[in-house]
Amino acid sequence: LAKTTQPISMDSYEGQEVNITCSHNNIATNDYITWYQQFPSQGPRFIIQGYKTKVTNEVASLFIPADRKSSTLSLPRVSLSDTAVYYCLVGERNQGGKLIFGQGTELSVKP
């Protein structure tokens, strides 16, 4: 299983760029990397997904190096509403669908 490792928590201030890195050393060839955001009392929601290099959408960017053993979620100019837990998930195509979430990173954005 491609276990993921993230920092437990991060602090930031409004307007800053936040980069959260996830380590997934034994990622399989066909696996995608997906990031989710979870607010208190809600289910996680999809932010962004990528396979290699860089992916950008209206919310975030995802940077994946050539060896794919890590990935970095970049949130530009965060606001208080970005305070949430962020999970990195690696697709387990070769494990029959057993998706194991890591601990997640609790991001706290301060004014």
Added chain:
Amino acid sequence: NAGVTQTPKFQVLKTGQSMTLQCAQDMNHEYMSWYRQDPGMGLRLIHYSVGAGITDQGEVPNGYNVSRSTTEDFPLRLLSAAPSQTSVYFCVSARDPNQPQHFGDGTRLSIL
């Protein structure tokens, strides 16, 4: 398009009672799963299914049963509720495990 619908939203049970948490999706997704999330903790996989008639165990399957008789529905059964099963339960669906996962709003279950 309702997405993933979980019922009930809240439930209080007594130790030893059984119940079924319902989950339905209208996106024709083959892949479905159940997670539990204890207060202040991460998500733990209970059971999952890659299609109708196929289920498998996740990280914490003990005390739970599932079945997948249709593509749309994936109910989770608690056989004999225990206080340790007090948690928020999320049902999830996706086209396949590598695609974005769609989470329901959760069922908040308290067992006394």
